[in-house]
Amino acid sequence: MSAVRYRITPIHPEAHLFEVELDIDKPAADGQLLSLPAWIPGSYMIREFARHIVRIDARDGVRAVPLTKLDKHTWRAAPCDGALRVRYEVYAWDLSVRAAHLDTTHGFFNGSSVFLMVHGCEQQPCEIDIRPPAGRAYKEWRVATTLPEAGGRSGAKRHGFGVYRAASYDELIDHPVEMGEFALYEFKACGVPHELVVTGRHDIDAARLCADLKRVCEWQIRLFGEPAPFERYVFLVMAVGDGYGGLEHRSSTALLCSRNDLPAPGAAAMSDAYRGFLGLCSHEYFHSWNVKRIKPAAFVPYDLRVENYTRLLWAFEGFTSYYDDLALVRSGVITQDDYLKLLGKTVTQVMRGSGRLKQSVADSSFDAWIKYYRQDENAPNAIVSYYAKGALVALALDLTLRSKSRGAVSLDDVMRRLWADHGLSGQGVPEDGIRRAAEAVSGMKLKRFFDEATEGTDDLPLDRLLHAVGLDLAFEAAGSTPVLGVKTANDGDNVKLTQVLDHGAAQRAGLSAGDVLVALDNLRITASSLDTLLKRRNAGDEVKIHAFRRDELMKFRVRLDAPPVDQAKIGPAVRASAAAKELLKQWLGRG
Numbered sequence: 001m002s003a004v005r006y007r008i009t010p011i012h013p014e015a016h017l018f019e020v021e022l023d024i025d026k027p028a029a030d031g032q033l034l035s036l037p038a039w040i041p042g043s044y045m046i047r048e049f050a051r052h053i054v055r056i057d058a059r060d061g062v063r064a065v066p067l068t069k070l071d072k073h074t075w076r077a078a079p080c081d082g083a084l085r086v087r088y089e090v091y092a093w094d095l096s097v098r099a100a101h102l103d104t105t106h107g108f109f110n111g112s113s114v115f116l117m118v119h120g121c122e123q124q125p126c127e128i129d130i131r132p133p134a135g136r137a138y139k140e141w142r143v144a145t146t147l148p149e150a151g152g153r154s155g156a157k158r159h160g161f162g163v164y165r166a167a168s169y170d171e172l173i174d175h176p177v178e179m180g181e182f183a184l185y186e187f188k189a190c191g192v193p194h195e196l197v198v199t200g201r202h203d204i205d206a207a208r209l210c211a212d213l214k215r216v217c218e219w220q221i222r223l224f225g226e227p228a229p230f231e232r233y234v235f236l237v238m239a240v241g242d243g244y245g246g247l248e249h250r251s252s253t254a255l256l257c258s259r260n261d262l263p264a265p266g267a268a269a270m271s272d273a274y275r276g277f278l279g280l281c282s283h284e285y286f287h288s289w290n291v292k293r294i295k296p297a298a299f300v301p302y303d304l305r306v307e308n309y310t311r312l313l314w315a316f317e318g319f320t321s322y323y324d325d326l327a328l329v330r331s332g333v334i335t336q337d338d339y340l341k342l343l344g345k346t347v348t349q350v351m352r353g354s355g356r357l358k359q360s361v362a363d364s365s366f367d368a369w370i371k372y373y374r375q376d377e378n379a380p381n382a383i384v385s386y387y388a389k390g391a392l393v394a395l396a397l398d399l400t401l402r403s404k405s406r407g408a409v410s411l412d413d414v415m416r417r418l419w420a421d422h423g424l425s426g427q428g429v430p431e432d433g434i435r436r437a438a439e440a441v442s443g444m445k446l447k448r449f450f451d452e453a454t455e456g457t458d459d460l461p462l463d464r465l466l467h468a469v470g471l472d473l474a475f476e477a478a479g480s481t482p483v484l485g486v487k488t489a490n491d492g493d494n495v496k497l498t499q500v501l502d503h504g505a506a507q508r509a510g511l512s513a514g515d516v517l518v519a520l521d522n523l524r525i526t527a528s529s530l531d532t533l534l535k536r537r538n539a540g541d542e543v544k545i546h547a548f549r550r551d552e553l554m555k556f557r558v559r560l561d562a563p564p565v566d567q568a569k570i571g572p573a574v575r576a577s578a579a580a581k582e583l584l585k586q587w588l589g590r591g
């Protein structure tokens with residue numbers, strides 16, 4: 001029996017409360033320190049999960065043991081004789097993949113939200129007894145997790161309540177747990193059992209989804225080389241009305257999606273929403289290698305109390321974003337045309353934010369904690385996404401390697417090298433490690449490429465690189481309606497400015513985020529009329545706009561802009577050499 005044991009029970013699903021009892025056989029002689037992480041790996045923001053601990057007490061046998069709070073997430077239990085039992089309640093009402101969620105329909109938790117770390121025992125194995133809620137209403141509930149079952153008499157059976165185990169605290173918090181009456185679908189990829197667990201009302205063409213996922217998973221396993229780095233993999237999917245999110249773990253992923261993203265029974269075509277969902281699954285699955293095992297040195301080990309800084313998220317998130325859609329086309333799940341549309345969207349997304357001219361992807365990575373994860377109304381003017389631009393850096397690197405080596409070397413070789421040098425060994429990737437791996441596999445000098453692409457803010461030379469593989473990149477305007485240079489949100493019938501883009505018509509006139517638009521040339525602006533009103537004007541026209549700011553009516557003279565030419569289109573080049581066509585086939589062809 002382990003010296004550290006957790007027992008977690010959904011004691012009041014209707015009040016969203018888990019109870020956790022933590023038994024420590026040999027607490028530290030000078031007082032036992034206990035803490036909850038401030039963040040969860042994969043989501044780079046301080047979230048201070050300890051704020052959801054509602055009450056906590058400790059005993060040794062019959063006697064109460066005083067607990068002293070030392071900082072926002074750490075407690076010290078006073079020295080005691082014998083074993084220590086700490087009992088606490090955790091409020092779980094965060095409908096995301098990052099924390100914990102419990103109601104009368106299901107329970108979900110990440111260990112980082114519910115399991116106190118026992119200082120000094122982080123590297124020791126522990127047991128986790130997962131209990132069902134009391135009452136007949138819950139008798140059909142099951143458990144889905146990749147925590148290993150403990151074995152023995154009290155050990156949980158697959159998908160059952162009972163005792164599970166983890167080899168360390170790091171492992172304990174890397175296997176999220178779902179409980180409830182979920183749907184379970186199974187398939188094998190390269191012989192490895194995979195499960196798809198879907199919570200929430202849904203109707204789904206499960207056979208199609210499993211068949212598509214199988215192809216994507218097998219392509220990824222073969223990219224890095226068999227065997228897969230896990231014995232079993234679980235996709236935990238929470239289907240809701242409107243939601244989106246994913247978080248990677250070592251042998252599972254937690255996903256949040258709209259139920260309409262899932263393929264409907266009988267639907268023949270692939271919807272954009274379903275393609276997006278497959279992209280999300282592919283993204284999190286790729287993380288099983290890239291970030292869960294090939295990790296930045298800054299994450300080895302994680303320090304869960306404070307921010308962990310690295311300038312490399314463009315490689316761990318950006319390269320993963322590049323491969324998520326690439327895996328779909330190369331496994332044959334989507335067509336090459338569809339892939340080029342998705343790639344065009346990523347280029348458009350990057351081009352639409354002037355933040356790309358101010359922040360490098362390396363800076364964006366470093367400041368993820370205070371910028372990318374805490375975006376405000378100024379985000380497009382100040383921040384570049386290390387996901388989207390990072391994917392373009394991957395594209396630029398891949399095409400550079402392929403064209404310069406005439407097809408002999410690609411980013412796939414870089415990923416396999418990283419896997420061999422850092423994934424299998426567990427040795428973190430130093431801050432210059434991506435460049436070094438790319439130089440090692442290609443024999444090319446790439447310092448200038450990396451400096452410009454990851455530390456610089458100039459646009460990447462994608463038109464030239466795409467041309468080398470027989471593709472043309474062109475930009476066009478999205479329609480002909482003149483624009484204000486804003487993002488808006490509808491608040492009932494009112495139109496509110498949510499973002500005002502740098503140097504745009506609205507910003508030049510003095511309009512600000514938060515302003516509620518009232519009228520354009522004395523005609524009322526509503527959610528449905530704004531576009532019509534703008535359509536009747538031309539770029540260059542000056543219009544009068546009334547808006548409320550702090551409930552004060554204000555008037556602005558706005559000179560309308562032409563729609564920006566920022567929508568990327570990627571398609572076959574009119575004239576492409578045979579060599580370029582061959583490179584394209586190698587890049588996007590099946591296999």
Ligand SMILES: [Zn+2]
Pocket residue numbers: 283287316317320
């Ligand atoms: Zn990711």
